[in-house]
Amino acid sequence: MADVTSMAALWWAVIFSGLYHGINPGMGWPLAVSAALMERKHSAMPKALAMLALGHFLAMIGILLPFSLMIVLVAWEVEIRVVAGLLVIAMGIYLLINRRHPKFLARVHPARLALWSFLAAMAHGAGLMLVPIYLGICAIGADETGHLAAQTLMNNNVTTAFLVAATHTVSMTAAGGIIAAIIYRWLGLRFLSKTWFNLDIVWALSLIAVGAFGLYAALAGH
Amino acid sequence: MNLRPDPTFHASPKLAMQAPVENYAFTVMLSPDGSQSDGIAVIDLKAGSDTYGQIVHQVIVPNKGDEFHHFGWNACSSSLSPLTGHAFLERRYLIVPGIRSSRIYVIDVKDPLKAHIHKTIEPEELFAKTGYSRPHTIHCGPEGIYVSCLGGGGADGIDGPPGIFIMDCETFEIIGRYEMDRGKQDKHYDFWWNLPQDYMVSSEWGLPPQFENGVVPEDLLSNKYGHSIHFWDLRARKNIQTMDFGDNYQMALEIRPAHDPTKSYGFCGVVVDTTNLQGAIFTWWRDDDGVWQSKKTITIDPRPEKPENLPPLLQGFEAVPPLVTDIDLSLDDKYLYVACWGLGEMHQYDVTDPMNPVLAGKVELGGIARGTNHPNGKDFAYGPQMVEISRDGKRVYWTNSLYSTWDDQFYPNDEGGQMVMADVGENGGLTLNKDFYVDFPKGLRSHQIRLEGGDCSTDSFCYPSV
Numbered sequence: 064m065a066d067v068t069s070m071a072a073l074w075w076a077v078i079f080s081g082l083y084h085g086i087n088p089g090m091g092w093p094l095a096v097s098a099a100l101m102e103r104k105h106s107a108m109p110k111a112l113a114m115l116a117l118g119h120f121l122a123m124i125g126i127l128l129p130f131s132l133m134i135v136l137v138a139w140e141v142e143i144r145v146v147a148g149l150l151v152i153a154m155g156i157y158l159l160i161n162r163r164h165p166k167f168l169a170r171v172h173p174a175r176l177a178l179w180s181f182l183a184a185m186a187h188g189a190g191l192m193l194v195p196i197y198l199g200i201c202a203i204g205a206d207e208t209g210h211l212a213a214q215t216l217m218n219n220n221v222t223t224a225f226l227v228a229a230t231h232t233v234s235m236t237a238a239g240g241i242i243a244a245i246i247y248r249w250l251g252l253r254f255l256s257k258t259w260f261n262l263d264i265v266w267a268l269s270l271i272a273v274g275a276f277g278l279y280a281a282l283a284g285h
Numbered sequence: 286m287n288l289r290p291d292p293t294f295h296a297s298p299k300l301a302m303q304a305p306v307e308n309y310a311f312t313v314m315l316s317p318d319g320s321q322s323d324g325i326a327v328i329d330l331k332a333g334s335d336t337y338g339q340i341v342h343q344v345i346v347p348n349k350g351d352e353f354h355h356f357g358w359n360a361c362s363s364s365l366s367p368l369t370g371h372a373f374l375e376r377r378y379l380i381v382p383g384i385r386s387s388r389i390y391v392i393d394v395k396d397p398l399k400a401h402i403h404k405t406i407e408p409e410e411l412f413a414k415t416g417y418s419r420p421h422t423i424h425c426g427p428e429g430i431y432v433s434c435l436g437g438g439g440a441d442g443i444d445g446p447p448g449i450f451i452m453d454c455e456t457f458e459i460i461g462r463y464e465m466d467r468g469k470q471d472k473h474y475d476f477w478w479n480l481p482q483d484y485m486v487s488s489e490w491g492l493p494p495q496f497e498n499g500v501v502p503e504d505l506l507s508n509k510y511g512h513s514i515h516f517w518d519l520r521a522r523k524n525i526q527t528m529d530f531g532d533n534y535q536m537a538l539e540i541r542p543a544h545d546p547t548k549s550y551g552f553c554g555v556v557v558d559t560t561n562l563q564g565a566i567f568t569w570w571r572d573d574d575g576v577w578q579s580k581k582t583i584t585i586d587p588r589p590e591k592p593e594n595l596p597p598l599l600q601g602f603e604a605v606p607p608l609v610t611d612i613d614l615s616l617d618d619k620y621l622y623v624a625c626w627g628l629g630e631m632h633q634y635d636v637t638d639p640m641n642p643v644l645a646g647k648v649e650l651g652g653i654a655r656g657t658n659h660p661n662g663k664d665f666a667y668g669p670q671m672v673e674i675s676r677d678g679k680r681v682y683w684t685n686s687l688y689s690t691w692d693d694q695f696y697p698n699d700e701g702g703q704m705v706m707a708d709v710g711e712n713g714g715l716t717l718n719k720d721f722y723v724d725f726p727k728g729l730r731s732h733q734i735r736l737e738g739g740d741c742s743t744d745s746f747c748y749p750s751v
Contacts, residue, residue, distance in 0.1 A: 093367035169427035
């Protein structure tokens with residue numbers, strides 16, 4: 064029963080992290096607004112959002128997949144989760160110290176939204192934020208199914224990685240899309256700068272918090 | 286770093302027009318012979334203020350001989366670019382280059398009345414890091430602050446081509462050269478861009494030996510000044526097309542793209558057509574095939590004049606050339622202001638149809654062999670030159686000096702620095718405001734004006750006016 068509850072909590076964490084990434088202008092919703100306005104047609108917005116989602120999804124899966132392959136080494140599960148947690152904390156501390164925003168993002172052509180979204184997610188460690196949550200889900204999954212063959216376990220983990228990345232991306236796109244649509248259709252551009260908050264510090268602290276959670280979960284057994 | 290975007294950053298030109306009006310102007314003060322230090326004058330523009338139209342603070346630099354000319358902001362509305370996601374810079378610093386010394390000052394104007402020097406970049410650092418000299422136009426852009434330079438390396442600035450370098454917008458460290466493939470570009474002057482459409486346009490004045498000691502008549506008459514503009518793939522840093530207006534269109538200077546980023550056109554002012562002494566404005570645009578085109582859409586005729594009334598340089602021509610030395614476009618892309626520094630006129634064109642500009646207003650002030658007085662009865666040295674428009678488009682400010690050595694050639698008997706303002710009528714038209722007349726301290730001339738919170742030749746917008 065406890066496992067079912069923690070499992071549900073972890074999936075909610077996947078959804079919430081998506082919503083959180085979605086409202087962060089650094090993950091691209093202003094691009095969806097500008098695409099619709101520049102092309103002067105409504106259909107440009109869903110297209111832009113889809114491109115942003117694709118890039119974000121690839122960045123998530125690009126980070127999660129290597130971990131899904133690694134945790135086949137069941138014997139090393141705790142160590143892997145500890146290292147993952149430390150890695151996420153390190154990224155958070157790095158972003159906290161290095162407050163300069165990544166300039167290379169400005170060098171991406173404005174029309175290459177998927178590439179931009181992929182790079183933005185990578186530069187901000189957006190994928191890393193999911194790792195401890197994902198490893199938690201895998202650990203509970205492994206307990207529930209007992210000790211399966213390594214191959215099956217890996218398949219399960221890969222499927223879970225895709226599910227986590229997809230769920231996260233859908234909720235991210237929904238959150239960003241809603242803000243973009245409201246500004247585009249009703250509020251107008253004046254609210255673009257009004258809804259734009261500096262999330263840099265909060266973002267870095269979130270990474271540290273998620274990493275710390277990962278450490279705790281690994282050492283406490285889940 | 287702020288928690289919210291700077292309130293002077295605006296998503297679209299339309300939002301910038303609706304923003305609160307300007308409270309202060311920052312205007313360059315320069316010592317023409319280097320006998321005094323140059324500086325930035327802070328001028329009170331608050332209607333009803335006791336010190337309205339007066340210099341309320343001065344930032345005087347410690348060096349002499351810098352010759353201030355153009356300058357710009359560390360950050361502008363381009364920070365709201367959706368590609369950055371970090372709109373939290375402050376519009377706080379003015380980047381002020383010395384066009385003669387190649388020294389660059391960063392001036393903190395957070396509190397305009399206490400404006401002070403924040404950082405100085407010595408010329409040696411600029412030479413070492415870029416190989417360029419004589420820094421000029423400043424624009425805040427995607428990767429930092431872009432600065433165009435009129436000179437290359439060496440004492441005369443002719444060792445290698447001039448170009449643009451990039452500076453960090455927070456630390457003001459010089460990062461390095463912009464260009465990866467400059468194509469035919471071998472001279473420089475102004476540049477501006479359209480950020481969402483990812484293009485840049487640059488222009489040409491001449492190499493340092495062609496301007497530092499005054500205009501070189503032989504070079505002008507043999508059409509050796511710049512007459513081309515260059516179109517760049519902004520992010521690829523590549524010259525994609527060079528457009529030659531024709532040899533006789535000497536000195537293609539100010540580049541003014543439409544402010545609305547959905548539009549793919551703009552204007553360029555040409556100082557003088559050497560075949561007939563006319564001033565000219567070209568409209569440039571991108572056609573359906575993606576090729577840049579241009580057409581001469583405004584010509585301004587010279588005025589015949591008796592040789593004895595003319596400076597020696599012009600006596601042989603028996604005419605006063607208009608000398609289109611600056612142009613500026615209002616934020617709604619409706620009015621183009623054209624300074625005719627020789628004639629002593631400021632023209633206002635309705636460019637709603639950019640291919641068919643219509644003269645909508647005109648003011649006479651100063652001018653070669655005419656010297657029209659200001660409506661307040663005072664003298665105006667030289668002619669209308671650097672022009673800046675308020676964000677709402679209702680007030681147009683301008684100063685009078687072109688460039689120290691050129692002032693002395695075209696107006697050998699004049700001296701002084703003045704800044705004036707004209708009110709724009711509801712349906713166009715231009716009237717000089719009697720109550721606004723800034724006389725600069727003795728021995729100092731004036732050049733570019735920047736308005737607190739941004740103006741019509743600084744901010745680049747990333748979203749259309751809808």
